[in-house]
Amino acid sequence: MKEYDFIIAGAGLFGAVFAREAKQAGKKCLVIEKRDHIAGNIYTKDVEGIQVHEYGAHIFHTSNREVWEYVSQFAEFNRYTNSPVANYQGEMYNLPFNMNTFHKLWGVVTPQEAKDKIEGQKRECTVESPKNLEEQALNLVGRDVYEKLVKGYTEKQWGRRATELPAFIIKRLPVRFTYDNNYFDDDYQGIPIGGYTKMVERMLEGTEVRLGENFLDSQEYYKGMAEKVVYTGMIDEYFNYCFGELEYRSLRFETEVLDEENYQGNAVVNYTEYEVPYTRVIEHKHFEYGKQPKTVITREYPKEWNKGDEPYYPMNDDQNAALYARYLEAAQKEGNVVFGGRLGQYRYFDMDDTVEAALACVREQIQG
DSSP, rough: OOOOEEEEESSSHHHHHHHHHHHHHTTTEEEEEESSSSSSSGGGGTTTTEEEEOOOOOOOESSSSHHHHHHHHOOOOOOEEEOOEEEEETTTEEEOHHHHHHHHHOOOOSSSHHHHHHHHHHHHOOOOOOOOOHHHHHHHHOOOOOOIIIIHHHHHHSSGGGGGGGGOOOOOOBOSEEEEEEEOOSEEEEOOOOOOOHHHHTOOOTSSSSSSGGGGGGGHHHHEEEEEEEEESSHHHHTTTOOOOOOOEEEEEEEEEEEESSSSSSSSSOOOOOOSSSEEEEEEEGGTOOSSSSSSEEOOOOOOOTTTOOEEEOOHHHHHHHHHHHHHHTTTTTTTTTEHHHHHHHHOOOOHHHHHHHHHHHHHHHOO
């Protein structure tokens, strides 16, 4: 008999949900985490009484009622609504692209005026079968919206010029002909009061957790302790990059405490011109309507991923998809290892996707 039913490598959201449900089903679990904290990239910590999102802003949003009710067991969510604004050369525009945006761009007042303006610009630059992201975006929204609010931000995010990026990265650009600044269309939205770390702590209550331990440093040892391993790290690293490295994009954060009450008046301000090196500035207190005398801001800089960096999202192109397919085939032959999460499955997951995938995974493992 093995000491544990499951060893879960990674104490992020996927691992925490899996561990919680496995424990509820009577399984004995050990969670190991190479960082010195739980909660993965949704980790928050208290700075000056403000919950700071250490690895970038995370707003929980979903239309899946089951997922919303599930996470609500572990946290009370506030009513935060994501309404970012964009700064382009000192001019401020509402996101998503809506009537407030179009009025600022062109002075239009009615939805029909905005539609006519966009359709006119699209006709001027329509390309049959767009071959790159720039052509695709121009087809979708026309030149003004693209050049001021899409082009520079996207090029910084991906580290390549828009003409070098595949068209399928942008399948659609939401255009709304209302004066509603709510970025998401989902039925449920908010941020856990007291931060995400507390939410994950509650998920992991009663489960053994070891911090500062890297599964890959002693994987045979860990495998010998459990019937199965749930691995949420990088799938290519697990196989020692035997087929080559998958590509990721990474991020660098500069966080500072400011001796002022309100720095930018909004939780998220995107900087959409290419010449500004960061993509956005986060002012954390606005996620929880803070009234603290100080504020904490974070500038977010996209960067190329290199070994040792944190991989934040995969490079979705044909070359990486083909390489991942080879790793997936190898993963399916690892009889006692289950691969999950954004790194284990080389997919960009929103938080609700992560919860849904973890619930499906643990049900399959326990029932199967």
